Amino acid sequence: xxxxxxxxxxxxxxISAACRALGVARSSLYRRRRPAPAVAGRxxxxxxxxxxxxxxxxxxxxxxxxxMDQAPAEIYATLLDEGIYLCSVRTMYRILAEQDEVRxxxxxxxxxxxxxxxxxxTAPNQVWSWDITKLKGxxxxxxxxxxxxxxxxxxxxxxxxxxxxxxxxxxxxxxxxTVEKQGIARGxxxxxxxxxxxMTSKPVACLLADLGVTKTHxxxxxxxxxxxxxxxxxxxxxxxxxxxxxxxxxxxxxxCVPFFSWYNKExxxxxxxxxxxxxxxxxxxxxxxxxxxxTLLAAYSAHPERFNKPPQPPTVPTAAWINQPTSxxxxx
Numbered sequence: 001x002x003x004x005x006x007x008x009x010x011x012x013x014x015i016s017a018a019c020r021a022l023g024v025a026r027s028s029l030y031r032r033r034r035p036a037p038a039v040a041g042r043x044x045x046x047x048x049x050x051x052x053x054x055x056x057x058x059x060x061x062x063x064x065x066x067x068m069d070q071a072p073a074e075i076y077a078t079l080l081d082e083g084i085y086l087c088s089v090r091t092m093y094r095i096l097a098e099q100d101e102v103r104x105x106x107x108x109x110x111x112x113x114x115x116x117x118x119x120x121x122t123a124p125n126q127v128w129s130w131d132i133t134k135l136k137g138x139x140x141x142x143x144x145x146x147x148x149x150x151x152x153x154x155x156x157x158x159x160x161x162x163x164x165x166x167x168x169x170x171x172x173x174x175x176x177x178t179v180e181k182q183g184i185a186r187g188x189x190x191x192x193x194x195x196x197x198x199m200t201s202k203p204v205a206c207l208l209a210d211l212g213v214t215k216t217h218x219x220x221x222x223x224x225x226x227x228x229x230x231x232x233x234x235x236x237x238x239x240x241x242x243x244x245x246x247x248x249x250x251x252x253x254x255x256c257v258p259f260f261s262w263y264n265k266e267x268x269x270x271x272x273x274x275x276x277x278x279x280x281x282x283x284x285x286x287x288x289x290x291x292x293x294x295t296l297l298a299a300y301s302a303h304p305e306r307f308n309k310p311p312q313p314p315t316v317p318t319a320a321w322i323n324q325p326t327s328x329x330x331x332x
Contacts, residue, residue, distance in 0.1 A: 124280070131196075132146065133233045273285075289313050
């Protein structure tokens, strides 16, 4: 140590002066010279700590039938009202932590773990998505309810209705009529929806079971689990002719008739290679794509200098997913 070296020998430097010069406390120097002897096996324990018997008693109370599903703070307050003090709330947590028992102790409802739906359609009438949206009525807080069923592969609206209310019986009727109209066989179709009251109702569940249709549901509060219905509703409500309010249910139905005709037969959907939903749903996609290819090749032959390469028509997708799984080899 530098202080020891400075004070040693015949330099005449006092220890106090050396300590001041080097910024070292004299007590530290003396402690270093005379370290305390080590005592083997000494266990230091605060005199305020609970005894082993008291700690075991606290643990027994915490895990008793009366308090086993209550939080330490609740137990502390209950015992205090009864004139009993065992220890602080923090000490209760320490005792539980020593036994690896710190967890949610309260007896409360635990929501089930909802799995993410993963649905694949490679052809029409394999997976449908349906939902209900509100249309504003003539006065504030009045609405009409639009039910829509859409095929996720072709984006074709296979069924819809407008009603005064949201009802499981109306949903049941729409699904039954749409399944019959599309000629759906048992075991052919999966129908997907969110967790609205009509979607999860017993009449709808029984109907789907009778028809041999598999049902799936979105996770709560996850709109991405039902993207096709959400996108279709946005297309509806962003049309320039969509009114701010409908004066009557007849007006709402009169608006929806030409809209869904346009959507199915004239709207070139970007998600299906700019085909119309009707073209893809009813098997005319190959003919339309071939005609587009012929038109593009004719344009290329007339003016090849205007193209970097022979043009191709938009690609028609071969599959539609709800929550496509991520391939573990995608980043390899």
